Amino acid sequence: MFNRPKANFNASRLSHIFLWVFLPFTGAYFLTAFFSQVNSMLAPYLFHDVTMTAAELGWTTAIYLLVFALAQFPLGALLDHYGSRKVQSILFLIAAIGITVFSLSDTPLGLLIGRGLIGIGMSSGLMSGFKAMRSWLPKERIPIANASLIAAGTLGAVFSTVPVEFALQFMSWRTCFLLMVIPILVTSAWIFFVVPEPIEPNKIEITFKQQILDSKAIYVSPYFWRIAPLIAFAFGSNMAIVGLWAGPWFSDVAKLEPSNIALHLLATTVASIIGIILWGIITDQLTVRFKQPITKIIGIGAVLYILVQILLVLGVSPGGYFLWIAFGFMSRYTTLSYAAMSQYFHDRYAGRATTALNMLFFMTAFATQLGMGMIIDLWPKDGAGHYSAQGYYAAFAAMIALQVVGFIWFCVFRRSKLKI
16 A cells, blocks of 8 residues: 655656556556447447347447446545445446346347446446546646546557457457456456555545535536536537547548548547647646646637637548548547546545536537437438538537537636635
């Protein structure tokens, strides 16, 4: 065991935190990112193996986002009360059950139940890591630590594409999926038996019920509501686009071949990973060395991200690598909001503050993913079965409009001087 560092933060203590805290929780988020996107790769196999409509497949995919979002409210209190180690290891056991149910199901309902259990089990994959970083690191180092955790863990999304497709050449999707139970159980055990509990001498014991009631302090915080709308709209539209609508955009608007679509999606994903790291480094330098508030950096990121999206809607190189790389890179300013919450709220509220934000994010992502589809569907398909480019432009423009509203709110809303 080792105490949470307050002062004399040295390289030796940092290496201990990296080995015994950072790596296990990065592994958890890696698996979370993997399961968040793997359904897009499995979709053709699911259609072939299980009789279902496109709507049923859509719900099977979207239920993950919905359940994931709803789980965030109790999750915050659980993290603050029981700690990251216990919560994450137990929830991964639920994920293992969900994976098993999903792998063995022959009906859309079975797939839906399995996917829902996976969503519950994966709901703390990122938040538990954030809570752990908040417990062990000085607050000024949280932005770079969170960015590193997200960047490393997001590689799981990359592994859900080409490596899965390669594996499916040698085994069924059911076998491939069922084998993923192994790393889930290994990571659960790794976290439970290896990660130390932070020692907090001045910690005040509060009942779980009281922590749920205390969550009101977060939801009435002006600081929370200054940031939340802007980031929720940006995060939600980004997940809707990258997670679903970017591929059809490349096909229907940019007229790219499937091989080029895969390369564009890969480039966008890699750019987003680089963006996570660089936004974290930039913020670390500006906040630690130049004492700039993290909210100012968030505002700059919002402007840059909106500008890139405007260029896409204006039809400037709809299939160009540069613009989509910029899209992936700039979108990751949104990850700074987690650090902002961790820095602003007291340790007692840290888990609930980040999960409250995450719940709003994923509810928005669920709504925007469905909403963009409804807008695109307002324009008829052409003879080749492609949706109209105008539908995509309208859907993207609607997402920009929401972010502009969020940015105006962010600029005019006065943050509270009260720190909880």
